[in-house]
Amino acid sequence: MNSIYAFVVGPLAWIAWGVFIFGSLYKVVSMYQLAKAKDGSSLHYMSFKYGMRSILHWLNPVGTLGWQSNPYTALVTFVFHLCLVIVPLFLMGHVVLWDQFFGITWPTLPDTIADIMSIVFVACCVYFGLRRFLQRDVRFLTTGKDWIALAIPALTFLFGVLAYHQIGNDKVMLVLHILCGEIMLISIPFSRLSHMLFGFFTRAYMGSEFGGVRHSKDW
Amino acid sequence: MTFDRKIEDAGLTRGVSRLTPQRIEDTLRQVLEGETGAKLKLYAETCMRCGMCSEACHYYMSHDGDPSYSPAGKVHQTMGEILRKDCKVTPEFVYQMAQIAYTECNLCRRCVHYCPLGIDTGYIMSTVRRMCHKLGVTPQYIQDTAHSHAATMNQMWLKDDEWMDTLQWQEDEARDEMPNLRIPLDKEGAEIYYSVIAPEPKFRTQLIYQAAFIMNEAGVDFTMPTSPGWDNSDMCMFSGDFEMMGRLKKIHFESALDLKVKKIVMGECGHAFRSIYDQGNRWDGWDMYPIEVVHSVEFFWELFEAGKIKLREKFHEPITIHDPCNIIRGRGLMEQSRKLAHALCDNVVEMHPNLEHNYCCAAGGGVINCGPPFKNVRMKGNRIKAEQLKATGVKTILAPCHNCHGGLEDLVHYYELGMDIKFFGDLIYDLMEKPEVE
Ligand code: HEM
Ligand code: HEM
Ligand code: SF4
Ligand code: SF4
Ligand code: SF4
Numbered sequence: 239m240n241s242i243y244a245f246v247v248g249p250l251a252w253i254a255w256g257v258f259i260f261g262s263l264y265k266v267v268s269m270y271q272l273a274k275a276k277d278g279s280s281l282h283y284m285s286f287k288y289g290m291r292s293i294l295h296w297l298n299p300v301g302t303l304g305w306q307s308n309p310y311t312a313l314v315t316f317v318f319h320l321c322l323v324i325v326p327l328f329l330m331g332h333v334v335l336w337d338q339f340f341g342i343t344w345p346t347l348p349d350t351i352a353d354i355m356s357i358v359f360v361a362c363c364v365y366f367g368l369r370r371f372l373q374r375d376v377r378f379l380t381t382g383k384d385w386i387a388l389a390i391p392a393l394t395f396l397f398g399v400l401a402y403h404q405i406g407n408d409k410v411m412l413v414l415h416i417l418c419g420e421i422m423l424i425s426i427p428f429s430r431l432s433h434m435l436f437g438f439f440t441r442a443y444m445g446s447e448f449g450g451v452r453h454s455k456d457w
Numbered sequence: 458m459t460f461d462r463k464i465e466d467a468g469l470t471r472g473v474s475r476l477t478p479q480r481i482e483d484t485l486r487q488v489l490e491g492e493t494g495a496k497l498k499l500y501a502e503t504c505m506r507c508g509m510c511s512e513a514c515h516y517y518m519s520h521d522g523d524p525s526y527s528p529a530g531k532v533h534q535t536m537g538e539i540l541r542k543d544c545k546v547t548p549e550f551v552y553q554m555a556q557i558a559y560t561e562c563n564l565c566r567r568c569v570h571y572c573p574l575g576i577d578t579g580y581i582m583s584t585v586r587r588m589c590h591k592l593g594v595t596p597q598y599i600q601d602t603a604h605s606h607a608a609t610m611n612q613m614w615l616k617d618d619e620w621m622d623t624l625q626w627q628e629d630e631a632r633d634e635m636p637n638l639r640i641p642l643d644k645e646g647a648e649i650y651y652s653v654i655a656p657e658p659k660f661r662t663q664l665i666y667q668a669a670f671i672m673n674e675a676g677v678d679f680t681m682p683t684s685p686g687w688d689n690s691d692m693c694m695f696s697g698d699f700e701m702m703g704r705l706k707k708i709h710f711e712s713a714l715d716l717k718v719k720k721i722v723m724g725e726c727g728h729a730f731r732s733i734y735d736q737g738n739r740w741d742g743w744d745m746y747p748i749e750v751v752h753s754v755e756f757f758w759e760l761f762e763a764g765k766i767k768l769r770e771k772f773h774e775p776i777t778i779h780d781p782c783n784i785i786r787g788r789g790l791m792e793q794s795r796k797l798a799h800a801l802c803d804n805v806v807e808m809h810p811n812l813e814h815n816y817c818c819a820a821g822g823g824v825i826n827c828g829p830p831f832k833n834v835r836m837k838g839n840r841i842k843a844e845q846l847k848a849t850g851v852k853t854i855l856a857p858c859h860n861c862h863g864g865l866e867d868l869v870h871y872y873e874l875g876m877d878i879k880f881f882g883d884l885i886y887d888l889m890e891k892p893e894v895e
Contacts, residue, residue, distance in 0.1 A: 269495050276494025279739040296573055303814055304571035308509050315507075315573070369508075375517070376508035378524030379533050381541075384506045433503040437574050440499055444575030451735060453789025454813045456569050 239409045246416045247335065254420035261427035262435055269436070285446040292445020293438060295457040302457035311369070318362040321355045322391060326419075328352070331402075349402075356399045363392035387430035394418040460525075460534070460553045464560075466830045468597030469552050475593060476548040485544040488588045497584060500576050501540055504529060510578065513568040515816045516561055519840040526838070528568040528578040531557050535585045555594045558585040560831045561838065564695070564822035565782040570814060579822075583697070590697030598828025602692040605655075607701055610685035610708055612692055613655035621683045623658040627666045631673075635892060638673045640665075643716060644680035650718040651679050652709065654690035654726050654859060661859070664724060667886040671757075674889065675765035679722070686712025689723050691732035695823025699740050706737030710747050720749035722756045725880045727783030727821060727858035734788060752784055754857050757881055758793040761800050767890045772802040775851040776879075779808070779865065780815040781858035798855060801884050806849050816842050818856075820864025835864060836871040843872035853877045855884070 273281050295301050305312035326332055330346040337343045347355075366388055370380045397415035401408050425431055448456035489497075511517050511527035524530045535554040539546060546554075564579040572578075589595055595603070605614045615623075621642070628640040641647065651672070657664050672679050681687065686708040693701035710733075713721050723729055733746050751759075760766045778798050784790045791812045798805050810816065819839035824831065846854065846868070854869075854876055856862055862878055869876045 269499065272498070273495035276492075277496045280496050282744065292575070302570065302573075304509050304513075304573055307512050307571060311507070311509065373508065374522060375511040375524040375527045375530060376506065378527070379506035379508060379529050381506070387505075430502065430505065433505060433574060436499050436503050440503055441573075441575040443496075444569060444577060447577075448569070452787050454786055454791075456575065 239413070242413055243409065243416075246413055246420070250420055251416070254423040258423035258426055261424070265427045265432060266435055280443065280447075283446050283450055284443060285450045288446045288449025289442030290445075291449055292456050293441050295455070296441060304457070310365075314362050314365050317358060318366070321359040321362070321395075325352050325355050325359065325395075353399070353402060356395050356402075359395045360392065360399065363388060363395070367392075383430050386425075390418060390422045390425060390429075390431070394422050462556075463552065464556060464830055464834070466556075466596050466827075468595050468600050469555055471597075472555075472589075472592065472594030473548045473552045476551060478545070478547070481546060481548065481551060481592065482544045484591050485539055485546070485588055488584070488591060489539075489544070492587065493584060496577075497536075497581065500581060501536070503574050504532070504576050505574065506533075507573075509573060510568040510571040510576070513571040515567075515819060515841045516838040519838050519842075526561065528562075528572075529576075531562055532578055532581050536581050539585075539588075551589065551592060551594050554585055555589040555596070558582045558589060559596050559599065560824055560827050560834045562822060563782070563817045563819055563824055565817035566786055567782070567814070567817060569786075586695070586697035587699065588697070595696050596827040596831070598830075599692055599696050599823050599826040602826055603696040603698050603701060606691070606693050606705055607698075610705065611655040611688035612690045613659040613688075615655055615658060615688075617683070617685070620658055620687060623662060624665065624681055624683075627662055627669060631666050631670055635670060635673060638669060640669050641680045642683050646717050647680035648678035648719050649680070650713045650716060650721045651681050651724075652687060652689040652713075652721055653724040654729055655688040656690070656859060657724060664880065664882060667882045668724065668753075671760070671766065671882065671885055671889070674891070675760045677760070677765075680716060680718065682712050682716060684712060686710075689721075689729040689733070690726065691729060691737060692823060692826055694732045694736050695728070695826070702732065702737050703740040706732060707741055709733075713748050718748075720751055721746075722751045723753065725753045725857040725859065725882060727781040727787075727860055728823075731783040731787055752788070752790060752857075754784060754790050754797060754881060755793050757885060758797045758800075761797065766885060768801070768888050769890045770888060772853075772884055772888060773804070774853055775804040775806050775849075776802050776853040776855055777806045777808050777846070777849040777851050778811075779818065779854055779856040779858075779861055780812055781856065781861045782815070782817050782821060784858065785815065786813045794857065797881060801881070801888060802855075806851050808845050808849050810845075816845055818842060818858075818861040818864035818868070820860045820867070821858075825860055825863050825867075832867065836867060839864075839868060840872070843868050843874060846876060847872070847874055851876070853879060855879055855881065857881050 299305050299312050299316045328347040329352050330349055333343055333346045369376050397411050397418055400406055401411035401415050426434055444456050448454055510529055514528050516526040520526045535557050562582040564583060566579045568578045602612045605612055624640050631638045689709055691702055691705050693705060730752050733750050738746055819835040824835060854865060856865055856878055857880060865878050
């Protein structure tokens with residue numbers, strides 16, 4: 239078990255981060271090249287001002303027609319993504335690893351808060367899962383890819399929580415947690431999770447078209 | 458996935474009968490690889506299938522939440538399926554995707570206000586139409602207008618002399634009321650080039666009459682062109698015939714540039730406006746129109762502001778105002794439209810939702826132009842609009858778009874709302890001070 243653990247926090251972590259960083263760079267650069275080659279009539283209208291205007295409005299959970307019309311989903315989406323970004327970045331267990339490998343540290347979240355946020359995150363995943371299963375319009379749209387996109391972060395957090403609370407075999411849970419976390423990193427550039435890379439661009443593009451060309455708001 | 462609402466259409470049936478699997482695959486691939494790029498790829502990848510856009514669409518709302526009418530649901534059944542099957546789809550599927558793309562989406566972009574990721578369903582459905590056009594699978598009625606565009610450069614098969622005759626006939630008629638009225642033809646260097654859509658000379662000549670009357674009374678230096686290019690409409694933009702869309706806009710702008718006018722003013726039309734600021738100009742490689750184009754709503758408001766139109770009285774009955782997508786969500790003319798409405802009417806009752814968030818009339822995007830076979834698609838698919846209109850409790854609707862007129866008239870009859878629909882031009886003409894005639 240210890241050698242597996244060493245492998246997942248060592249070489250495999252390097253691979254995962256490598257694929258995530260270089261894969262993301264590759265995706266973004268190649269998408270930009272493609273846009274330059276094929277979407278000149280759209281790219282031309284990109285505007286920093288209107289792009290930011292749109293992004294800022296959509297970062298307000300009650301500021302757009304879409305969020306207002308789906309208040310529960312809006313709330314869950316915001317909580318989900320906040321936990322998703324904050325917990326892994328500021329978790330003591332994670333920062334310790336950075337310290338151990340690279341000698342760098344930064345402030346951390348108190349463990350209880352991180353723990354609560356992680357459990358809340360898992361609950362958000364359950365909400366999304368139920369929604370995919372029970373709500374007619376969402377169910378109609380759902381494909382295997384969407385379940386995968388939901389399952390990967392859900393399992394990462396779930397195993398993380400189980401490991402922390404030493405439920406089940408904690409070593410196994412930890413390895414599973416890290417493994418899922420690494421799969422998540424690897425899959426970000428290549429799955430639906432790539433919306434992390436592109437979401438702000440599609441948003442900014444729509445904002446640019448609505449602000450610059452259509453003179454109206456896109457929220 | 459079963460599609461249980463197939464509607465018989467001669468154009469679609471004929472088109473599909475000529476398809477082979479190989480031709481479908483080659484054509485779809487050619488459009489995907491040749492004409493789309495990062496935009497479509499990103500939309501396909503980043504759409505999280507969250508369903509937040511469902512409630513945006515009047516079709517979805519009017520069909521009691523039938524998921525196959527939601528914006529993402531329609532993409533799922535068309536472009537989504539093409540991408541999943543790697544272009545290997547059947548002729549029967551092509552029929553279905555044509556019916557969805559041409560008749561169950563108005564390209565109104567209301568769904569943009571709902572999608573957190575900024576997915577443009579209108580663009581995706583437009584691309585599906587482009588594929589259908591290239592496969593020769595287009596609804597018969599809209600294809601007829603596209604053929605007319607190609608043969609005559611106008612939408613209604615009007616011959617050049619018929620157009621000129623119509624203008625002179627309207628000038629003649631209007632002289633009973635205003636003896637010195639002129640519709641100056643091809644006047645070089647005029648301030649304003651007034652352009653209309655071909656259905657005006659064909660079915661709604663009173664609109665030309667009224668516009669001429671208003672501009673004469675306001676002392677506007679205007680002209681109307683007699684040669685092809687006078688028709689600013691553009692059904693090819695909606696049928697997917699983008700090559701023709703480009704030719705139409707080119708000849709339209711060139712005819713105005715040839716006359717060395719200062720700007721184009723266009724009648725109260727939505728889609729023609731879209732084609733000059735959004736789609737046609739881009740196809741021709743213009744950032745924006747090469748000569749300024751002003752919509753009637755803006756133009757009338759400018760005349761008002763300058764004190765060039767004086768009213769005899771205001772419209773007293775309560776009246777509501779419809780926001781056509783292509784001039785409001787598409788071009789932000791809400792301020793002018795409200796100022797004008799309040800200048801003309803005592804009692805403007807807003808419908809809800811309104812402004813950018815207004816529900817489409819379900820006629821736009823070429824759907825009404827798909828003709829009688831699909832009329833019920835528009836009627837059943839827009840109960841929500843009828844309810845919205847009814848809730849205002851008024852008897853008159855202002856709608857500054859020809860298509861909206863057609864669509865709203867049909868809805869008013871179908872849902873027995875007993876409402877009257879007016880253009881701004883109608884109101885101004887009725888209410889303005891007119892010179893005494895002996
Ligand atoms: C940081 C930039 C990101 C932005 C702007 C963003 C935005 C969004 C938006 C707008 C949605 C749709 C709303 C909804 O489903 O209710 C969404 C859904 C989702 N996001 Fe993100 N996201 C980001 C990063 C991530 C990351 C890093 C992950 C995971 C690794 C992720 C996982 C998900 C999942 C699984 C869903 C789907 C939930 C469902 O099943 O409905 N997101 N995201
Ligand atoms: C290279 C990949 C990763 C490694 C090596 C790693 C390592 C660890 C370690 C050592 C712990 C501490 C367990 C404990 O305190 O007993 C932990 C906990 C946790 N990690 Fe990770 N992790 C990785 C990726 C991720 C990612 C990508 C996420 C989420 C997006 C994540 C979320 C969590 C959570 C939620 C916990 C448990 C927090 C709690 O309940 O207190 N981890 N991880
Ligand atoms: S009709 Fe309008 S709201 Fe409905 S899918 Fe088409 S563009 Fe979106
Ligand atoms: S189009 Fe937008 S709102 Fe609709 S399902 Fe996709 S991501 Fe969600
Ligand atoms: S006809 Fe009017 S409401 Fe309908 S799509 Fe056009 S502009 Fe919009």
